[in-house]
Amino acid sequence: MKKVCVLGAGSWGTALSIVLANNGHDVIVWSIDPEEVLMLKDYREQRDKLPGVILPNTIEFTTDLELALGDAELIVCAVPSPFVRSTMKSAAPFVKNGAIVVDVAKGIEDHTYKTMTEIIKEECPQAQVAILSGPSHAEEVGRKIPTTVVAGSKNKEVAEVVQDTFMNEVFRVYTSPDVIGIELGGSLKNVIALAAGAIDGLGFGDNTKAALMTRGIAEISRLVIAMGGHIETLAGLSGIGDLIVTCTSKHSRNRNAGFLLGQGKTYQEAMDEVKMVVEGVYSAKAALALGKKYGVSMPIVEAVNAVLFEDADVREVSVKLLMRDRTSESEKLEW
Ligand SMILES: NC(=O)c1ccc[n+]([C@@H]2O[C@H](COP(=O)([O-])OP(=O)(O)OC[C@H]3O[C@@H](n4cnc5c(N)ncnc54)[C@H](O)[C@@H]3O)[C@@H](O)[C@H]2O)c1
The missing domain is CATH 1.10.1040.10 (N-(1-d-carboxylethyl)-l-norvaline Dehydrogenase; domain 2)
Structure with missing residues:
Protein backbone atom coordinates (compact mmCIF):
# COMPACT_ATOMS: atom_id res chain seq x y z
CA MET A 1 0.00 0.00 0.00
CA LYS A 2 1.29 3.46 -0.90
CA LYS A 3 0.41 6.98 0.20
CA VAL A 4 -0.84 8.61 -2.97
CA CYS A 5 -1.85 12.22 -3.58
CA VAL A 6 -3.94 13.16 -6.60
CA LEU A 7 -3.65 16.83 -7.60
CA GLY A 8 -6.84 17.88 -9.40
CA ALA A 9 -10.37 16.70 -8.72
CA GLY A 10 -11.85 16.93 -12.20
CA SER A 11 -13.05 13.91 -14.12
CA TRP A 12 -9.63 12.32 -14.63
CA GLY A 13 -8.27 12.94 -11.12
CA THR A 14 -11.47 11.50 -9.66
CA ALA A 15 -11.52 8.43 -11.92
CA LEU A 16 -7.86 7.64 -11.18
CA SER A 17 -8.40 8.09 -7.46
CA ILE A 18 -10.99 5.30 -7.70
CA VAL A 19 -8.49 2.98 -9.45
CA LEU A 20 -5.89 3.73 -6.77
CA ALA A 21 -8.27 3.34 -3.82
CA ASN A 22 -9.60 0.06 -5.25
CA ASN A 23 -5.98 -1.14 -5.43
CA GLY A 24 -5.72 -0.63 -1.65
CA HIS A 25 -3.70 2.61 -1.62
CA ASP A 26 -4.16 5.41 0.85
CA VAL A 27 -5.51 8.17 -1.41
CA ILE A 28 -5.96 11.89 -0.80
CA VAL A 29 -7.29 14.18 -3.54
CA TRP A 30 -6.40 17.88 -3.63
CA SER A 31 -8.39 20.55 -5.45
CA ILE A 32 -7.78 24.29 -5.70
CA ASP A 33 -11.54 24.79 -5.49
CA PRO A 34 -13.14 24.66 -1.98
CA GLU A 35 -16.63 24.16 -3.45
CA GLU A 36 -15.43 21.16 -5.40
CA VAL A 37 -13.95 19.65 -2.22
CA LEU A 38 -17.20 20.26 -0.33
CA MET A 39 -19.19 18.56 -3.08
CA LEU A 40 -16.86 15.56 -3.06
CA LYS A 41 -17.00 15.26 0.73
CA ASP A 42 -20.79 15.65 0.89
CA TYR A 43 -21.81 13.42 -2.01
CA ARG A 44 -18.69 11.31 -2.71
CA GLU A 45 -19.42 12.03 -6.35
CA GLN A 46 -17.93 14.51 -8.85
CA ARG A 47 -21.44 15.63 -9.77
CA ASP A 48 -20.31 18.21 -12.35
CA LYS A 49 -17.69 16.24 -14.23
CA LEU A 50 -18.23 12.54 -13.54
CA PRO A 51 -21.87 12.19 -12.52
CA GLY A 52 -23.14 8.79 -11.43
CA VAL A 53 -19.73 7.49 -10.32
CA ILE A 54 -19.55 7.04 -6.53
CA LEU A 55 -16.14 7.35 -4.87
CA PRO A 56 -14.96 4.83 -2.27
CA ASN A 57 -15.31 5.97 1.38
CA THR A 58 -11.57 5.62 1.95
CA ILE A 59 -10.64 8.58 -0.31
CA GLU A 60 -9.95 11.89 1.46
CA PHE A 61 -10.37 15.36 -0.08
CA THR A 62 -8.65 18.64 0.78
CA THR A 63 -7.69 22.09 -0.46
CA ASP A 64 -4.59 22.03 1.77
CA LEU A 65 -1.53 21.23 -0.36
CA GLU A 66 0.77 20.61 2.58
CA LEU A 67 -1.65 18.13 4.12
CA ALA A 68 -2.22 16.44 0.76
CA LEU A 69 1.46 16.05 -0.08
CA GLY A 70 2.99 15.55 3.38
CA ASP A 71 3.77 11.81 3.20
CA ALA A 72 2.95 11.10 -0.43
CA GLU A 73 5.27 8.61 -2.11
CA LEU A 74 3.44 8.93 -5.41
CA ILE A 75 1.77 12.11 -6.70
CA VAL A 76 -0.58 12.15 -9.66
CA CYS A 77 -0.68 15.48 -11.49
CA ALA A 78 -4.23 15.54 -12.90
CA VAL A 79 -4.96 19.24 -13.37
CA PRO A 80 -5.54 20.46 -16.96
CA SER A 81 -2.22 21.16 -18.71
CA PRO A 82 -2.43 25.01 -18.57
CA PHE A 83 -2.39 24.71 -14.73
CA VAL A 84 0.40 22.15 -14.36
CA ARG A 85 3.20 24.71 -13.87
CA SER A 86 1.35 26.83 -11.29
CA THR A 87 0.16 23.73 -9.41
CA MET A 88 3.62 22.12 -9.31
CA LYS A 89 5.22 25.43 -8.28
CA SER A 90 2.88 25.61 -5.27
CA ALA A 91 3.28 21.90 -4.55
CA ALA A 92 7.10 21.78 -4.77
CA PRO A 93 7.92 22.82 -1.16
CA PHE A 94 5.87 19.86 0.15
CA VAL A 95 7.07 17.15 -2.26
CA LYS A 96 9.41 14.64 -0.58
CA ASN A 97 12.83 13.90 -2.07
CA GLY A 98 12.52 10.98 -4.45
CA ALA A 99 8.72 10.99 -4.56
CA ILE A 100 7.34 9.96 -7.93
CA VAL A 101 5.23 12.54 -9.77
CA VAL A 102 3.09 10.93 -12.46
CA ASP A 103 1.83 13.36 -15.06
CA VAL A 104 -1.55 12.47 -16.54
CA ALA A 105 -2.27 15.89 -18.08
CA LYS A 106 -2.01 16.00 -21.85
CA GLY A 107 -0.67 19.14 -23.43
CA ILE A 108 2.25 21.35 -24.39
CA GLU A 109 2.83 24.64 -22.61
CA ASP A 110 1.87 27.83 -24.41
CA HIS A 111 4.89 30.05 -25.32
CA THR A 112 7.61 27.71 -23.94
CA TYR A 113 6.41 24.65 -25.91
CA LYS A 114 7.60 22.44 -23.08
CA THR A 115 6.03 19.10 -22.28
CA MET A 116 4.37 18.42 -18.93
CA THR A 117 7.17 16.19 -17.59
CA GLU A 118 9.70 18.90 -18.49
CA ILE A 119 7.65 21.44 -16.53
CA ILE A 120 7.31 19.11 -13.52
CA LYS A 121 11.07 18.43 -13.51
CA GLU A 122 11.75 22.19 -13.64
CA GLU A 123 9.36 23.07 -10.84
CA CYS A 124 10.05 20.01 -8.68
CA PRO A 125 13.64 18.87 -9.27
CA GLN A 126 13.66 16.62 -6.19
CA ALA A 127 10.98 14.36 -7.70
CA GLN A 128 11.24 11.40 -10.07
CA VAL A 129 8.96 11.99 -13.03
CA ALA A 130 6.76 9.62 -15.01
CA ILE A 131 3.84 9.82 -17.39
CA LEU A 132 0.70 7.72 -17.71
CA SER A 133 -1.18 7.97 -20.99
CA GLY A 134 -3.32 6.05 -23.45
CA PRO A 135 -6.91 5.64 -24.63
CA SER A 136 -8.67 6.21 -21.31
CA HIS A 137 -11.81 8.26 -20.91
CA ALA A 138 -12.62 9.01 -17.26
CA GLU A 139 -16.29 8.19 -17.88
CA GLU A 140 -15.28 4.58 -18.65
CA VAL A 141 -12.42 4.14 -16.17
CA GLY A 142 -14.73 5.38 -13.39
CA ARG A 143 -17.16 2.61 -14.37
CA LYS A 144 -14.47 -0.09 -14.40
CA ILE A 145 -14.62 -0.59 -18.15
CA PRO A 146 -11.43 -2.44 -19.24
CA THR A 147 -8.75 0.07 -20.22
CA THR A 148 -5.05 -0.12 -21.11
CA VAL A 149 -2.46 2.63 -20.76
CA VAL A 150 1.32 3.03 -20.81
CA ALA A 151 3.55 4.25 -17.96
CA GLY A 152 6.61 6.05 -19.29
CA SER A 153 9.77 7.01 -17.47
CA LYS A 154 13.44 7.29 -18.37
CA ASN A 155 14.04 5.18 -15.26
CA LYS A 156 12.76 1.59 -15.68
CA GLU A 157 12.19 1.08 -11.95
CA VAL A 158 10.07 4.21 -11.73
CA ALA A 159 7.94 3.06 -14.68
CA GLU A 160 7.50 -0.31 -12.97
CA VAL A 161 6.44 1.30 -9.67
CA VAL A 162 3.79 3.28 -11.57
CA GLN A 163 2.69 0.09 -13.35
CA ASP A 164 2.37 -1.80 -10.05
CA THR A 165 0.53 1.04 -8.35
CA PHE A 166 -2.19 1.44 -10.98
CA MET A 167 -2.55 -2.00 -12.54
CA ASN A 168 -5.58 -4.18 -11.83
CA GLU A 169 -7.95 -6.54 -13.65
CA VAL A 170 -9.69 -3.70 -15.51
CA PHE A 171 -6.77 -1.28 -15.81
CA ARG A 172 -3.79 -2.81 -17.59
CA VAL A 173 -0.55 -0.81 -17.56
CA TYR A 174 2.43 -1.33 -19.90
CA THR A 175 5.82 0.35 -19.43
CA SER A 176 8.00 2.32 -21.84
CA PRO A 177 11.19 4.42 -21.75
CA ASP A 178 9.96 6.74 -24.56
CA VAL A 179 8.67 9.67 -22.51
N1 LIG B 1 -11.09 13.32 -18.64
C1 LIG B 1 -10.43 12.31 -19.17
O1 LIG B 1 -11.04 11.32 -19.58
C2 LIG B 1 -8.94 12.35 -19.27
C3 LIG B 1 -8.27 11.18 -19.62
C4 LIG B 1 -6.88 11.20 -19.73
C5 LIG B 1 -6.20 12.38 -19.49
N2 LIG B 1 -6.89 13.50 -19.16
C6 LIG B 1 -6.12 14.71 -18.89
O2 LIG B 1 -6.23 15.01 -17.50
C7 LIG B 1 -6.15 16.42 -17.30
C8 LIG B 1 -7.33 16.86 -16.45
O3 LIG B 1 -8.49 16.66 -17.21
P1 LIG B 1 -9.94 16.50 -16.59
O4 LIG B 1 -10.76 15.83 -17.64
O5 LIG B 1 -9.89 15.88 -15.24
O6 LIG B 1 -10.38 18.02 -16.48
P2 LIG B 1 -11.69 18.59 -15.82
O7 LIG B 1 -12.11 19.75 -16.65
O8 LIG B 1 -12.67 17.52 -15.57
O9 LIG B 1 -11.17 19.08 -14.41
C9 LIG B 1 -10.61 20.28 -14.20
C10 LIG B 1 -10.13 20.33 -12.75
O10 LIG B 1 -8.95 21.10 -12.71
C11 LIG B 1 -8.86 21.71 -11.47
N3 LIG B 1 -8.54 23.12 -11.68
C12 LIG B 1 -9.27 24.08 -12.28
N4 LIG B 1 -8.62 25.26 -12.30
C13 LIG B 1 -7.43 25.03 -11.69
C14 LIG B 1 -6.30 25.84 -11.41
N5 LIG B 1 -6.25 27.13 -11.74
N6 LIG B 1 -5.25 25.26 -10.78
C15 LIG B 1 -5.28 23.96 -10.42
N7 LIG B 1 -6.33 23.15 -10.67
C16 LIG B 1 -7.38 23.68 -11.30
C17 LIG B 1 -10.17 21.51 -10.74
O11 LIG B 1 -10.01 20.49 -9.80
C18 LIG B 1 -11.10 21.04 -11.84
O12 LIG B 1 -12.09 20.17 -11.41
C19 LIG B 1 -6.13 17.04 -18.69
O13 LIG B 1 -4.84 17.37 -19.05
C20 LIG B 1 -6.63 15.94 -19.60
O14 LIG B 1 -6.10 15.98 -20.91
C21 LIG B 1 -8.23 13.51 -19.03
Whole structure:
Protein backbone atom coordinates (compact mmCIF):
# COMPACT_ATOMS: atom_id res chain seq x y z
CA MET A 1 0.00 0.00 0.00
CA LYS A 2 1.29 3.46 -0.90
CA LYS A 3 0.41 6.98 0.20
CA VAL A 4 -0.84 8.61 -2.97
CA CYS A 5 -1.85 12.22 -3.58
CA VAL A 6 -3.94 13.16 -6.60
CA LEU A 7 -3.65 16.83 -7.60
CA GLY A 8 -6.84 17.88 -9.40
CA ALA A 9 -10.37 16.70 -8.72
CA GLY A 10 -11.85 16.93 -12.20
CA SER A 11 -13.05 13.91 -14.12
CA TRP A 12 -9.63 12.32 -14.63
CA GLY A 13 -8.27 12.94 -11.12
CA THR A 14 -11.47 11.50 -9.66
CA ALA A 15 -11.52 8.43 -11.92
CA LEU A 16 -7.86 7.64 -11.18
CA SER A 17 -8.40 8.09 -7.46
CA ILE A 18 -10.99 5.30 -7.70
CA VAL A 19 -8.49 2.98 -9.45
CA LEU A 20 -5.89 3.73 -6.77
CA ALA A 21 -8.27 3.34 -3.82
CA ASN A 22 -9.60 0.06 -5.25
CA ASN A 23 -5.98 -1.14 -5.43
CA GLY A 24 -5.72 -0.63 -1.65
CA HIS A 25 -3.70 2.61 -1.62
CA ASP A 26 -4.16 5.41 0.85
CA VAL A 27 -5.51 8.17 -1.41
CA ILE A 28 -5.96 11.89 -0.80
CA VAL A 29 -7.29 14.18 -3.54
CA TRP A 30 -6.40 17.88 -3.63
CA SER A 31 -8.39 20.55 -5.45
CA ILE A 32 -7.78 24.29 -5.70
CA ASP A 33 -11.54 24.79 -5.49
CA PRO A 34 -13.14 24.66 -1.98
CA GLU A 35 -16.63 24.16 -3.45
CA GLU A 36 -15.43 21.16 -5.40
CA VAL A 37 -13.95 19.65 -2.22
CA LEU A 38 -17.20 20.26 -0.33
CA MET A 39 -19.19 18.56 -3.08
CA LEU A 40 -16.86 15.56 -3.06
CA LYS A 41 -17.00 15.26 0.73
CA ASP A 42 -20.79 15.65 0.89
CA TYR A 43 -21.81 13.42 -2.01
CA ARG A 44 -18.69 11.31 -2.71
CA GLU A 45 -19.42 12.03 -6.35
CA GLN A 46 -17.93 14.51 -8.85
CA ARG A 47 -21.44 15.63 -9.77
CA ASP A 48 -20.31 18.21 -12.35
CA LYS A 49 -17.69 16.24 -14.23
CA LEU A 50 -18.23 12.54 -13.54
CA PRO A 51 -21.87 12.19 -12.52
CA GLY A 52 -23.14 8.79 -11.43
CA VAL A 53 -19.73 7.49 -10.32
CA ILE A 54 -19.55 7.04 -6.53
CA LEU A 55 -16.14 7.35 -4.87
CA PRO A 56 -14.96 4.83 -2.27
CA ASN A 57 -15.31 5.97 1.38
CA THR A 58 -11.57 5.62 1.95
CA ILE A 59 -10.64 8.58 -0.31
CA GLU A 60 -9.95 11.89 1.46
CA PHE A 61 -10.37 15.36 -0.08
CA THR A 62 -8.65 18.64 0.78
CA THR A 63 -7.69 22.09 -0.46
CA ASP A 64 -4.59 22.03 1.77
CA LEU A 65 -1.53 21.23 -0.36
CA GLU A 66 0.77 20.61 2.58
CA LEU A 67 -1.65 18.13 4.12
CA ALA A 68 -2.22 16.44 0.76
CA LEU A 69 1.46 16.05 -0.08
CA GLY A 70 2.99 15.55 3.38
CA ASP A 71 3.77 11.81 3.20
CA ALA A 72 2.95 11.10 -0.43
CA GLU A 73 5.27 8.61 -2.11
CA LEU A 74 3.44 8.93 -5.41
CA ILE A 75 1.77 12.11 -6.70
CA VAL A 76 -0.58 12.15 -9.66
CA CYS A 77 -0.68 15.48 -11.49
CA ALA A 78 -4.23 15.54 -12.90
CA VAL A 79 -4.96 19.24 -13.37
CA PRO A 80 -5.54 20.46 -16.96
CA SER A 81 -2.22 21.16 -18.71
CA PRO A 82 -2.43 25.01 -18.57
CA PHE A 83 -2.39 24.71 -14.73
CA VAL A 84 0.40 22.15 -14.36
CA ARG A 85 3.20 24.71 -13.87
CA SER A 86 1.35 26.83 -11.29
CA THR A 87 0.16 23.73 -9.41
CA MET A 88 3.62 22.12 -9.31
CA LYS A 89 5.22 25.43 -8.28
CA SER A 90 2.88 25.61 -5.27
CA ALA A 91 3.28 21.90 -4.55
CA ALA A 92 7.10 21.78 -4.77
CA PRO A 93 7.92 22.82 -1.16
CA PHE A 94 5.87 19.86 0.15
CA VAL A 95 7.07 17.15 -2.26
CA LYS A 96 9.41 14.64 -0.58
CA ASN A 97 12.83 13.90 -2.07
CA GLY A 98 12.52 10.98 -4.45
CA ALA A 99 8.72 10.99 -4.56
CA ILE A 100 7.34 9.96 -7.93
CA VAL A 101 5.23 12.54 -9.77
CA VAL A 102 3.09 10.93 -12.46
CA ASP A 103 1.83 13.36 -15.06
CA VAL A 104 -1.55 12.47 -16.54
CA ALA A 105 -2.27 15.89 -18.08
CA LYS A 106 -2.01 16.00 -21.85
CA GLY A 107 -0.67 19.14 -23.43
CA ILE A 108 2.25 21.35 -24.39
CA GLU A 109 2.83 24.64 -22.61
CA ASP A 110 1.87 27.83 -24.41
CA HIS A 111 4.89 30.05 -25.32
CA THR A 112 7.61 27.71 -23.94
CA TYR A 113 6.41 24.65 -25.91
CA LYS A 114 7.60 22.44 -23.08
CA THR A 115 6.03 19.10 -22.28
CA MET A 116 4.37 18.42 -18.93
CA THR A 117 7.17 16.19 -17.59
CA GLU A 118 9.70 18.90 -18.49
CA ILE A 119 7.65 21.44 -16.53
CA ILE A 120 7.31 19.11 -13.52
CA LYS A 121 11.07 18.43 -13.51
CA GLU A 122 11.75 22.19 -13.64
CA GLU A 123 9.36 23.07 -10.84
CA CYS A 124 10.05 20.01 -8.68
CA PRO A 125 13.64 18.87 -9.27
CA GLN A 126 13.66 16.62 -6.19
CA ALA A 127 10.98 14.36 -7.70
CA GLN A 128 11.24 11.40 -10.07
CA VAL A 129 8.96 11.99 -13.03
CA ALA A 130 6.76 9.62 -15.01
CA ILE A 131 3.84 9.82 -17.39
CA LEU A 132 0.70 7.72 -17.71
CA SER A 133 -1.18 7.97 -20.99
CA GLY A 134 -3.32 6.05 -23.45
CA PRO A 135 -6.91 5.64 -24.63
CA SER A 136 -8.67 6.21 -21.31
CA HIS A 137 -11.81 8.26 -20.91
CA ALA A 138 -12.62 9.01 -17.26
CA GLU A 139 -16.29 8.19 -17.88
CA GLU A 140 -15.28 4.58 -18.65
CA VAL A 141 -12.42 4.14 -16.17
CA GLY A 142 -14.73 5.38 -13.39
CA ARG A 143 -17.16 2.61 -14.37
CA LYS A 144 -14.47 -0.09 -14.40
CA ILE A 145 -14.62 -0.59 -18.15
CA PRO A 146 -11.43 -2.44 -19.24
CA THR A 147 -8.75 0.07 -20.22
CA THR A 148 -5.05 -0.12 -21.11
CA VAL A 149 -2.46 2.63 -20.76
CA VAL A 150 1.32 3.03 -20.81
CA ALA A 151 3.55 4.25 -17.96
CA GLY A 152 6.61 6.05 -19.29
CA SER A 153 9.77 7.01 -17.47
CA LYS A 154 13.44 7.29 -18.37
CA ASN A 155 14.04 5.18 -15.26
CA LYS A 156 12.76 1.59 -15.68
CA GLU A 157 12.19 1.08 -11.95
CA VAL A 158 10.07 4.21 -11.73
CA ALA A 159 7.94 3.06 -14.68
CA GLU A 160 7.50 -0.31 -12.97
CA VAL A 161 6.44 1.30 -9.67
CA VAL A 162 3.79 3.28 -11.57
CA GLN A 163 2.69 0.09 -13.35
CA ASP A 164 2.37 -1.80 -10.05
CA THR A 165 0.53 1.04 -8.35
CA PHE A 166 -2.19 1.44 -10.98
CA MET A 167 -2.55 -2.00 -12.54
CA ASN A 168 -5.58 -4.18 -11.83
CA GLU A 169 -7.95 -6.54 -13.65
CA VAL A 170 -9.69 -3.70 -15.51
CA PHE A 171 -6.77 -1.28 -15.81
CA ARG A 172 -3.79 -2.81 -17.59
CA VAL A 173 -0.55 -0.81 -17.56
CA TYR A 174 2.43 -1.33 -19.90
CA THR A 175 5.82 0.35 -19.43
CA SER A 176 8.00 2.32 -21.84
CA PRO A 177 11.19 4.42 -21.75
CA ASP A 178 9.96 6.74 -24.56
CA VAL A 179 8.67 9.67 -22.51
CA ILE A 180 8.78 12.27 -25.33
CA GLY A 181 6.99 9.91 -27.73
CA ILE A 182 4.23 9.28 -25.18
CA GLU A 183 3.85 12.96 -24.34
CA LEU A 184 3.70 14.20 -27.92
CA GLY A 185 1.28 11.43 -28.92
CA GLY A 186 -1.04 12.29 -26.03
CA SER A 187 -0.95 16.04 -26.68
CA LEU A 188 -1.05 16.20 -30.45
CA LYS A 189 -3.90 13.73 -30.88
CA ASN A 190 -6.08 16.50 -29.40
CA VAL A 191 -5.23 18.70 -32.39
CA ILE A 192 -6.17 15.92 -34.82
CA ALA A 193 -9.37 15.36 -32.78
CA LEU A 194 -10.39 18.98 -33.37
CA ALA A 195 -10.08 18.28 -37.11
CA ALA A 196 -11.94 14.94 -36.73
CA GLY A 197 -14.82 16.75 -35.05
CA ALA A 198 -14.86 19.35 -37.83
CA ILE A 199 -15.14 16.53 -40.38
CA ASP A 200 -18.22 15.23 -38.57
CA GLY A 201 -19.61 18.77 -38.28
CA LEU A 202 -19.19 19.26 -42.03
CA GLY A 203 -21.10 16.03 -42.64
CA PHE A 204 -18.18 14.17 -44.26
CA GLY A 205 -17.92 10.40 -43.85
CA ASP A 206 -15.96 7.48 -42.45
CA ASN A 207 -13.50 7.57 -45.38
CA THR A 208 -12.58 11.16 -44.52
CA LYS A 209 -12.20 10.41 -40.82
CA ALA A 210 -9.99 7.36 -41.47
CA ALA A 211 -7.83 9.41 -43.85
CA LEU A 212 -7.47 12.22 -41.31
CA MET A 213 -6.49 9.85 -38.50
CA THR A 214 -3.96 8.02 -40.70
CA ARG A 215 -2.37 11.18 -42.03
CA GLY A 216 -2.61 12.70 -38.54
CA ILE A 217 -0.53 9.95 -36.98
CA ALA A 218 1.96 10.26 -39.89
CA GLU A 219 2.32 13.95 -39.07
CA ILE A 220 2.72 13.34 -35.33
CA SER A 221 5.27 10.58 -36.05
CA ARG A 222 7.45 12.94 -38.09
CA LEU A 223 7.63 15.38 -35.19
CA VAL A 224 8.18 12.68 -32.57
CA ILE A 225 11.10 11.21 -34.51
CA ALA A 226 12.60 14.67 -35.09
CA MET A 227 12.40 15.27 -31.32
CA GLY A 228 14.08 11.98 -30.40
CA GLY A 229 11.05 9.74 -29.82
CA HIS A 230 10.33 6.35 -31.38
CA ILE A 231 7.97 5.25 -34.14
CA GLU A 232 6.94 2.17 -32.07
CA THR A 233 5.34 4.49 -29.51
CA LEU A 234 3.11 6.01 -32.20
CA ALA A 235 1.88 2.50 -33.09
CA GLY A 236 1.08 2.00 -29.40
CA LEU A 237 -1.50 3.01 -26.81
CA SER A 238 -0.40 6.62 -26.40
CA GLY A 239 -0.14 7.07 -30.19
CA ILE A 240 -2.66 5.48 -32.50
CA GLY A 241 -4.62 4.10 -29.50
CA ASP A 242 -5.34 7.49 -27.99
CA LEU A 243 -5.87 9.04 -31.44
CA ILE A 244 -8.60 6.50 -32.27
CA VAL A 245 -10.48 7.04 -29.02
CA THR A 246 -10.23 10.83 -29.12
CA CYS A 247 -11.25 11.18 -32.76
CA THR A 248 -14.26 8.87 -32.47
CA SER A 249 -15.65 9.16 -28.95
CA LYS A 250 -18.62 11.21 -27.77
CA HIS A 251 -16.67 11.82 -24.55
CA SER A 252 -13.92 13.83 -26.30
CA ARG A 253 -14.20 17.56 -25.65
CA ASN A 254 -11.66 18.28 -28.42
CA ARG A 255 -13.72 16.35 -30.97
CA ASN A 256 -16.87 18.05 -29.71
CA ALA A 257 -15.30 21.51 -30.05
CA GLY A 258 -14.19 20.63 -33.59
CA PHE A 259 -17.72 19.44 -34.41
CA LEU A 260 -19.11 22.87 -33.52
CA LEU A 261 -16.46 24.57 -35.70
CA GLY A 262 -17.39 22.24 -38.55
CA GLN A 263 -21.02 23.27 -38.13
CA GLY A 264 -19.98 26.88 -38.72
CA LYS A 265 -19.73 28.15 -35.13
CA THR A 266 -16.99 30.69 -34.40
CA TYR A 267 -14.04 29.82 -32.19
CA GLN A 268 -15.57 31.71 -29.25
CA GLU A 269 -19.02 30.15 -29.71
CA ALA A 270 -17.47 26.66 -29.79
CA MET A 271 -15.38 27.26 -26.64
CA ASP A 272 -18.35 28.76 -24.78
CA GLU A 273 -20.52 25.77 -25.65
CA VAL A 274 -17.94 23.13 -24.61
CA LYS A 275 -17.26 25.08 -21.37
CA MET A 276 -14.23 22.96 -20.30
CA VAL A 277 -10.54 23.58 -21.19
CA VAL A 278 -10.02 22.41 -24.80
CA GLU A 279 -6.35 21.50 -24.60
CA GLY A 280 -6.02 20.86 -28.35
CA VAL A 281 -6.28 24.62 -28.88
CA TYR A 282 -3.07 25.21 -26.89
CA SER A 283 -1.36 22.17 -28.37
CA ALA A 284 -2.26 23.31 -31.92
CA LYS A 285 -0.21 26.48 -31.51
CA ALA A 286 2.64 24.57 -29.87
CA ALA A 287 2.64 21.86 -32.56
CA LEU A 288 2.85 24.50 -35.29
CA ALA A 289 5.83 26.14 -33.57
CA LEU A 290 7.56 22.81 -32.92
CA GLY A 291 6.97 21.71 -36.54
CA LYS A 292 8.68 24.90 -37.74
CA LYS A 293 11.52 24.55 -35.23
CA TYR A 294 12.27 20.94 -36.27
CA GLY A 295 11.60 21.48 -40.00
CA VAL A 296 8.71 19.00 -40.06
CA SER A 297 5.75 19.31 -42.43
CA MET A 298 2.45 19.38 -40.48
CA PRO A 299 -0.37 20.29 -42.89
CA ILE A 300 -3.25 19.19 -40.64
CA VAL A 301 -1.83 21.14 -37.70
CA GLU A 302 -1.51 24.18 -40.00
CA ALA A 303 -5.12 23.78 -41.14
CA VAL A 304 -6.39 23.56 -37.55
CA ASN A 305 -4.44 26.70 -36.62
CA ALA A 306 -5.89 28.56 -39.60
CA VAL A 307 -9.45 27.72 -38.49
CA LEU A 308 -8.81 28.47 -34.81
CA PHE A 309 -6.73 31.62 -35.03
CA GLU A 310 -7.13 33.08 -38.53
CA ASP A 311 -10.87 32.66 -38.86
CA ALA A 312 -10.41 30.47 -41.95
CA ASP A 313 -13.48 28.71 -43.35
CA VAL A 314 -13.46 25.01 -42.39
CA ARG A 315 -14.74 23.77 -45.76
CA GLU A 316 -12.22 25.85 -47.73
CA VAL A 317 -9.42 24.64 -45.48
CA SER A 318 -10.42 21.02 -46.08
CA VAL A 319 -10.35 21.53 -49.87
CA LYS A 320 -6.89 23.13 -49.61
CA LEU A 321 -5.66 20.13 -47.62
CA LEU A 322 -6.90 17.70 -50.27
CA MET A 323 -5.46 19.74 -53.12
CA ARG A 324 -1.93 20.14 -51.79
CA ASP A 325 0.91 19.13 -54.13
CA ARG A 326 0.86 15.45 -55.08
CA THR A 327 3.22 13.36 -53.00
CA SER A 328 4.06 9.75 -52.14
CA GLU A 329 2.67 8.15 -48.97
CA SER A 330 6.08 7.67 -47.37
CA GLU A 331 9.34 9.43 -48.21
CA LYS A 332 11.21 6.47 -46.75
CA LEU A 333 10.07 3.86 -49.29
CA GLU A 334 12.24 3.68 -52.38
CA TRP A 335 11.15 2.52 -55.85
N1 LIG B 1 -11.09 13.32 -18.64
C1 LIG B 1 -10.43 12.31 -19.17
O1 LIG B 1 -11.04 11.32 -19.58
C2 LIG B 1 -8.94 12.35 -19.27
C3 LIG B 1 -8.27 11.18 -19.62
C4 LIG B 1 -6.88 11.20 -19.73
C5 LIG B 1 -6.20 12.38 -19.49
N2 LIG B 1 -6.89 13.50 -19.16
C6 LIG B 1 -6.12 14.71 -18.89
O2 LIG B 1 -6.23 15.01 -17.50
C7 LIG B 1 -6.15 16.42 -17.30
C8 LIG B 1 -7.33 16.86 -16.45
O3 LIG B 1 -8.49 16.66 -17.21
P1 LIG B 1 -9.94 16.50 -16.59
O4 LIG B 1 -10.76 15.83 -17.64
O5 LIG B 1 -9.89 15.88 -15.24
O6 LIG B 1 -10.38 18.02 -16.48
P2 LIG B 1 -11.69 18.59 -15.82
O7 LIG B 1 -12.11 19.75 -16.65
O8 LIG B 1 -12.67 17.52 -15.57
O9 LIG B 1 -11.17 19.08 -14.41
C9 LIG B 1 -10.61 20.28 -14.20
C10 LIG B 1 -10.13 20.33 -12.75
O10 LIG B 1 -8.95 21.10 -12.71
C11 LIG B 1 -8.86 21.71 -11.47
N3 LIG B 1 -8.54 23.12 -11.68
C12 LIG B 1 -9.27 24.08 -12.28
N4 LIG B 1 -8.62 25.26 -12.30
C13 LIG B 1 -7.43 25.03 -11.69
C14 LIG B 1 -6.30 25.84 -11.41
N5 LIG B 1 -6.25 27.13 -11.74
N6 LIG B 1 -5.25 25.26 -10.78
C15 LIG B 1 -5.28 23.96 -10.42
N7 LIG B 1 -6.33 23.15 -10.67
C16 LIG B 1 -7.38 23.68 -11.30
C17 LIG B 1 -10.17 21.51 -10.74
O11 LIG B 1 -10.01 20.49 -9.80
C18 LIG B 1 -11.10 21.04 -11.84
O12 LIG B 1 -12.09 20.17 -11.41
C19 LIG B 1 -6.13 17.04 -18.69
O13 LIG B 1 -4.84 17.37 -19.05
C20 LIG B 1 -6.63 15.94 -19.60
O14 LIG B 1 -6.10 15.98 -20.91
C21 LIG B 1 -8.23 13.51 -19.03
